[in-house]
Amino acid sequence: MSSTALASLTPLWLGGPASAVLQVADPDDWFEPVRTIGDRQEDAPLILGHGSNVIASGTAHEGTVAVMNTRASP
Incomplete structure (x- = not known):
């Protein structure tokens, strides 16, 4: 887990x-991000695909951002 700017995760470089x-x-x-978010009792985590x-x-997001860097199977 790390802290980062949402801008680095979106093609428009905003956030x-x-x-x-x-x-x-x-x-x-x-399972890990779901458990982490649950342990923090977050109301509105952000789930981000390719953005x-x-x-x-541009303001800070105070919750967890779970980034799906997965690819579908062919």
Whole structure:
């Protein structure tokens, strides 16, 4: 888990800092971010795919951002 700017995760390079970012490359690893978000009792975590349909605010996101870096099987 790390802190990073949402801008670095979107093609438009928009978005402020996120409190925590969880990168998930394997669909089988989704349990970890779900557990982490649950342990923090977050109301509105942000689930981000490739970010092409996201325009993020320049203000800080106080919750966790789970980034799906997974690819569908052919």
